[in-house]
Amino acid sequence: MAEIIDGRAVAKQVEAETKAQVDAMVAAGKPRPGLAVILVGEDPASEVYVGRKIKNCAEVGIRSFEHRMPADTSEPELLALIATLNEDPEIHGILCQVPLPKHIDTGKVLRAIAPSKDVDGFHPVNVGRLSTGTGGIIPCTPLGVMKLLDTVIDDLTGLDVVVIGKSNIVGKPIAMLMLEREATVTVTHIYTENLADLCRQADVIVAAAGAPGLVRGYWVKPGAVIIDVGITRVKGEHGKTHLVGDVVFDEVQHAKAVTPVPGGVGPMTIACLLANTVQAAREQVDGTSRDSFDIDWDDLPDRSMFSKQDAERPQAASHTFEENRKASYDADWYAEASVDTDFYLHI
Numbered sequence: 087m088a089e090i091i092d093g094r095a096v097a098k099q100v101e102a103e104t105k106a107q108v109d110a111m112v113a114a115g116k117p118r119p120g121l122a123v124i125l126v127g128e129d130p131a132s133e134v135y136v137g138r139k140i141k142n143c144a145e146v147g148i149r150s151f152e153h154r155m156p157a158d159t160s161e162p163e164l165l166a167l168i169a170t171l172n173e174d175p176e177i178h179g180i181l182c183q184v185p186l187p188k189h190i191d192t193g194k195v196l197r198a199i200a201p202s203k204d205v206d207g208f209h210p211v212n213v214g215r216l217s218t219g220t221g222g223i224i225p226c227t228p229l230g231v232m233k234l235l236d237t238v239i240d241d242l243t244g245l246d247v248v249v250i251g252k253s254n255i256v257g258k259p260i261a262m263l264m265l266e267r268e269a270t271v272t273v274t275h276i277y278t279e280n281l282a283d284l285c286r287q288a289d290v291i292v293a294a295a296g297a298p299g300l301v302r303g304y305w306v307k308p309g310a311v312i313i314d315v316g317i318t319r320v321k322g323e324h325g326k327t328h329l330v331g332d333v334v335f336d337e338v339q340h341a342k343a344v345t346p347v348p349g350g351v352g353p354m355t356i357a358c359l360l361a362n363t364v365q366a367a368r369e370q371v372d373g374t375s376r377d378s379f380d381i382d383w384d385d386l387p388d389r390s391m392f393s394k395q396d397a398e399r400p401q402a403a404s405h406t407f408e409e410n411r412k413a414s415y416d417a418d419w420y421a422e423a424s425v426d427t428d429f430y431l432h433i
């Protein structure tokens with residue numbers, strides 16, 4: 087049986103660490119971190135998400151400031167609110183819940199948030215920092231994925247990672263984070279051919295396609311680690327709805343470890359939002375946050391932009407690496423392999 091990676095338990099740990107950081111800041115006479123959450127309109131799913139974010143803020147001692155705006159709020163009105171929050175010293179993080187009503191340009195709104203307060207990590211300055219290994223705020227779900235992986239793999243160096251999905255908020259940042267850790271990354275998407283074959287070679291699969299049941303058992307090498315980012319609400323018997331992931335959980339029990347849906351990646355997203363808010367607050371209070379890409383290139387840590395000396399290069403955790411490399415494919419899985427492209431074509 088695969089180890090089940092308990093996202094709820096890991097999220098609790100992350101929140102406990104975040105609470106300790108908040109307590110330490112306040113004890114040192116620094117301001118209590120504050121998060122502004124903007125919700126435009128009455129999307130029921132967004133209401134639930136925002137409610138949870140605010141509740142969890144209180145649990146770790148972060149002040150939250152809720153800004154609910156009607157669905158007919160104009161784009162200039164929303165931009166004006168963000169401009170005010172950007173200047174407010176009590177606000178260290180700003181989250182504008184998406185989706186936004188159709189008449190509002192989401193990209194324009196997200197780019198209006200000061201990069202130092204962009205706790206979603208969506209602003210191009212933060213995307214650029216992540217891509218060049220120069221710090222910044224990391225998007226919450228990808229950060230949560232890495233924290234979950236850290237509970238089951240010591241070192242990603244040299245491991246083959248397949249990311250399914252190339253979205254700006256999940257697939258691409260996950261690929262960047264994996265590259266930072268020296269993994270060999272293949273990013274796949276709806277036009278990728280032989281996806282099952284690519285997955286079968288992977289030591290780690292991150293499924294973020296939003297396609298329920300896409301990843302079947304025969305796609306998975308014995309001993310691989312699977313992170314299921316997909317969360318889709320589907321109708322079951324008697325019209326009852328439930329959440330399903332991109333991975334057929336019952337078929338992948340020959341994996342080393344797998345995240346469940348729900349209870350895997352989901353709880354990590356909010357935990358990482360809180361962690362990002364505290365990171366943003368500390369950087370603003372310490373005066374180390376920057377709102378532009380004005381990097382001091384001579385003062386960079388030796389990360390992905392520069393090749394490391396071999397002596398400094400972390401060695402792959404030999405047990406994980408070797409085990410995964412040597413794992414032979416199960417002949418039966420292969421024999422029965424026939425890719426069900428139905429889901430895949432509808433992503």
Ligand code: GUN
Binds near residue numbers: 181182183206226
């Ligand atoms: N809508 C659903 N998830 C998110 C998120 O993580 N951030 C924002 N801003 N909106 C969302």
